[in-house]
Amino acid sequence: MEDDADARELTATLRAGGHRLTGPRRAVWAALAVDGDGHLTVDEVVARSQDARPGVDRATVYRVLALFEELGLARPSQLDAGGPVHWERAHPDEHFHLRCTRCGSVEHHVGTLVATIREHLDDGHGFRADTVELTVHGHCATCRDDERGTVRGGVR
Amino acid sequence: MEDDADARELTATLRAGGHRLTGPRRAVWAALAVDGDGHLTVDEVVARSQDARPGVDRATVYRVLALFEELGLARPSQLDAGGPVHWERAHPDEHFHLRCTRCGSVEHHVGTLVATIREHLDDGHGFRADTVELTVHGHCATCRDDERGTVRGGVR
DNA sequence: CTAGTTGCAAATGTTTTGCAGTCTC
């Protein structure tokens, strides 16, 4: 069971910062452990948290998420300008998002690219990069196939 | 006078899309022609537009900006997650933003990087990139100097 | 017990929408 290590990480990080382990925090932490993509809007986090613990309030979820961000447990990202923020557990490796504007899926892309950007800016421009927010909007491989299929004769 | 070419571009693009040239649209277009960085929040666009044409409404500014985006005349960017969207005139070349979290300045960074990302994703992952949103948060060269100065003995 | 947390409700801030009057073409 990975759940134990999971719970331990949460507890330890909270305690280290002088915070408490509470029901709502456990619920939000669990909500963020999504099998699929793992990019949830606050609405989704609220819904999942309430599954585990009916009564958790939206305001609490916002507060918990802000705390998790501060503690480095979770990461927000603005997948659409103007739209709601999406949340995921903080990954140790730097990555960016590939969002398909057709099916809405969000993939992670891990690689050296972010590090490269960082170094380039530091060396060449004296800019010290702290956080790199990179989101690429486009069509994923599957949707490109679907489009071709649809034209040829109606897949699906 | 660059203003003429400017006005002509606006008129032509609007007409091509079956849209009309109106006072508010002219005002918003002018507002976006900032000498400095050129990254304005909607609030700022409203203020500048009202300078040129008292009475323009916030709602109209939102509608005009959305239209400009659709026509490829303007580009929104979310410089801070959760915060208001910033607008600038659409540039022909792809660029991204370097935002200093100390002084708040926003620089443009033009280069081949965005094109590189695009190609890499297309070739290696079958992902067709349409728009690339890249914002780097950190400290600009000036602020890094200031910090050193402050430590040494209080610049400013 | 005591301070950190929470739920509830109300406030804030941003963006969107409905509609009747206005202005461009």
Add this chain to the structure above:
DNA sequence: GAGACTGCAAAACATTTGCAACTAG
């Protein structure tokens, strides 16, 4: 003159905050 646009007011979202009650340590 017809339909695209605008201003005004109200609505729809997203997020934050104040506060009294609750609870983890």
